[in-house]
Amino acid sequence: MKQTKLWTKDFIIMSSASFFISLVYFLLVTTLAVYAIEQFNASESMAGLAASIFVIGAVFSxxxxxxxxxxxxxxxxxxxxxxxxxxxTLLxxxxxxxxxxxxxRFIHGSAFGISTTALATVLMDIIPKERRGEGIGYFSLSxxxxxxxxPFLGLYIxxxxxxxxxxxxxxxxxxxxxIISLFLKIPRTVLTDDQHHSLKGFKLSNxxxxxxxxxxxxITIMGFVYSGILSFISAYATEINLIEAASFFFLVYSIVLLISRPITGKLLDKKGDNFVVYPAILSFATGLLILSQSYNSFTLLLASAFIALGFGTMQSCFQVIAIKEAPQHRIGLATSTFLICMDLGVGMGPFLLGSLIPLFGFRGVYLMSAIVVFLCIFLYFSLHGKKTAKQKMYSQAS
Structure with a gap:
């Protein structure tokens, strides 16, 4: 059976647009705090706000x-x-x-939230339904x-x-x-009168x-835990004298994802959600456990590989699941719901986990995070895994 084409002109344009937008975000997030301190004598807390208020704007929009x-x-x-x-950006x-x-920064974050939510939603009209896992896997590589x-470009400049x-x-x-988005052909969505009416009003469901x-x-919980790595890996590496190895942490993370995402996406499409998600949760928990006990460069970078296979896989797979669960005319709402929850988890994590570090230390916090992620196996089973297993059983029986 011939596969429906995935790498269309529109798919490549959208992936490229997503890459450029994300590049601006990560370039600025690594330099804005320093800019605020040097240019306006901002305190560390205000400089941190200059970086993080971007996320607040994104959640709002x-x-x-x-x-x-x-x-x-x-x-x-x-x-x-x-x-x-x-x-x-010009402002x-x-x-x-x-x-x-x-x-x-708030306006910029709001624009980021609008454009990335719209890109992720429009993408669903372009990706063949039977290849959504694979398609989002490739798209999220941007x-x-x-x-x-x-971050490298920001620091270099x-x-x-x-x-x-x-x-x-x-x-x-x-x-x-x-400029490249001007060449997109975006399919037009036609709503029925009932669907149009259901989206009116200020109900929570809207x-x-x-x-x-x-x-x-x-994804809120997983993003919360992952933010502890994003925010504190440098400080942790300094404490355990692995600063040089830590500079390669996210490089290894990215390389592993570049290799694994296309594979895990295809497995999600062919084998189902549970086949991919359960190993991903275990991999994330294992990576955090290794990270909490790292004493040399090898174990630190090994932790990065396991975390990529864990959180990196779940990030794209959970997005596919969120969209699959929603009716066609509410895919935009499903996408925004998912991204809001991920932003909230990543946004709240540094503050709450940071308050635990003085009490338990970096190793203690990462060890507790590993336990939380492992227990999420049971949470996933109750929230989604059980239903997916039943659906697969019924489809095999029929």
Whole structure:
């Protein structure tokens, strides 16, 4: 049986646009705190807010993007997000004080939330249904690459040029995302009168997709735990004298994902959700356990590989599950629900886990995180795994 084509022109354009947008995000998130301190004498907490308020803006805009995308039109929402993202990037050149910087970061984050939610939703119309796991696996590699390249590029530019050059590069990247997206052919979604009516009003169901909530709870917890790695791996590596190895941590993470994502995506499509998710949870827990007991470079980087196979796999697979559970006309809401929950987990994690480090130390926090992730096997079973197993049993019986 011939496979439906995945690598179409539109798929490549959307993956590229996602890469450029994510690159801007990661490039700025590694440099904005330093910029706020050096340019405006900001305190460390205010400098941290300058970096994190971006995520607050993204969560805020995702609430409304999923709700209005189907009624306004996916194409209009996508281009509104992309043009606002470009406009916000240009506004960095006008910053004269810290409060203006915070305002622009919030607007920029809002534009990021709109454009990434719209991209992920439109993608579902382009990817063949029977290859969604594989398609999202490939698509999400764009942000994975940006995770490695963005921070490196940001640090390199800040060492060899001033902050204006960083904003120039971000402007160019933002313009590229807009220009290539002009060549997209976005399928038009036609709603029935009943579907259109169901999306009216300010009901909670018009901001969140109920069927996507169970798996979104899982990504909230996993994102919460993963944020402890993002935020504290450098400090932990300094404490255990593995600073050099830590500089390769996310490089190894990205390489493993580049190799594994296409494979795990295909397995999700062919073998089902449980076949991929249970090993991924175990891999994430194993990686955290190894990380908590790392005493040399090999174990630290081995932990990175297991974490990539764990959290990295779940990130794309859970998104597929969230979308599969939702009706066609509510895919936008399912996408925004999933991304909001992931953002909340990643956003809350550093503050709450950071408060535990003085009490239990880095090793203790990572060990407790491993236990939490392992126990999520039972949570996943109750939220989704049990239902999936029954569906597979019935389909085999029939």
């Amino acid at each position: 995702r609430l409304f993007t999923g709700r209005y995308m189907e009624t306004i039109g996916r194409q209009k929402v996508l281009f509104a997000g992309l043009f606002l993202f470009l406009a916000a 960095y050149f006008t910053v004269t004080n810290l409060y203006l910087l915070l305002f622009i 942000s994975t690459l940006a995770t490695s390249i963005g 800040s060492q060899h040029a001033d902050f204006s050059m960083i904003f120039i590069v971000c402007t160019i990247l933002s313009m590229m995302s807009v 901001f969140f997709e109920k069927k996507a909530v169970p798996i979104s709870i899982m």
